[in-house]
Amino acid sequence: MSDPSADDVRRVAAVLARYPQGDAGSLVNALHDVQGELRWLPEDALRMVARHLGLSRAQVYGVASFYHGFHLEPRGEHTCTVCMGTACHVRGAPRLLETLEREADVAAGGTTLDLALTVEEVNCVGACAIGPLVILDDEYHGHMTADHLSRLVGPLLEREEPE
Numbered sequence: 001m002s003d004p005s006a007d008d009v010r011r012v013a014a015v016l017a018r019y020p021q022g023d024a025g026s027l028v029n030a031l032h033d034v035q036g037e038l039r040w041l042p043e044d045a046l047r048m049v050a051r052h053l054g055l056s057r058a059q060v061y062g063v064a065s066f067y068h069g070f071h072l073e074p075r076g077e078h079t080c081t082v083c084m085g086t087a088c089h090v091r092g093a094p095r096l097l098e099t100l101e102r103e104a105d106v107a108a109g110g111t112t113l114d115l116a117l118t119v120e121e122v123n124c125v126g127a128c129a130i131g132p133l134v135i136l137d138d139e140y141h142g143h144m145t146a147d148h149l150s151r152l153v154g155p156l157l158e159r160e161e162p163e
Helices: 006-016 024-038 043-053 057-066 086-090 093-104 146-157
Strands: 078-083 117-122 134-136 139-141
Touching (some): 006 024, 043 057, 078 093, 078 146, 093 146
Parallel strands (some): 078 117
Antiparallel strands (some): 078 134, 134 139
8 A cells, every 4th residue: 555545545444444533452453454454554554543543653563563463565365384393394394485485486474576475484383293284375284295385376376478
């Protein structure tokens, strides 16, 4: 929303309408709901939240930047997370991450230019018995191989070639 569309402004306003004006205690929930609507928290959305809840932009930004679950950069339509915990690591997770980064042409923590996919790595998700593990859009895929990962994310990365 660096140059917010009317649709984005309407969507954020609809989320904020669920919260009483000036209710600073609703900040985390409001940010969560706005991010759920836009997939990230653009600066203009943070301003709208601050204005609605009667907070300074610094207060809102401070909370949004403190919590790992809030994203201040655009996110992909899909998210692929590779578990790098010890059990997954020794079973080949680094190779999976390298495969994903190469095929998506983006480093872990980044999002493809077309906003199709965000690539993440996490320390452990506690599903060690089925490692190495990849999570695609909240769906767990255990015993992952590089070939299976390529087949899994390939359709998400198909880019139309210009004519």
